[in-house]
Amino acid sequence: MLRVTKAKTTPGQKFGKAAFLNAAKKTNERLLLQVLLKDGTTYTKEEVTKLVEDWKKKEVKA
Known part of the structure; x- marks a missing residue:
C-alpha cells in the first residue's frame, strides 16, 4: 500500500499527507488516507x- 517514492528512503523518513495520497494505488486507499491523515503533519511509513x-x-458503531 504505502509506496511513497521510487527513490530510496531512509528509515524514519517523514512525508506529508500529499506524498501518501499520491502514492496510494487505489481510490479506496486514497480516500482512507485523506480521512486519517492531517494536513500539515508529517508521518513515517510505519506511522x-x-x-x-x-x-x-475499530468496532463499527450502529
Whole structure:
C-alpha cells in the first residue's frame, strides 16, 4: 500500500499527507488516507501503516 517514492528512503523518513495520497494505488486507499491523515503533519511509513491498521480494527458503531 504505502509506496511513497521510487527513490530510496531512509528509515524514519517523514512525508506529508500529499506524498501518501499520491502514492496510494487505489481510490479506496486514497480516500482512507485523506480521512486519517492531517494536513500539515508529517508521518513515517510505519506511522501511517499503524494508523490504517488501527482504523481497520475499530468496532463499527450502529
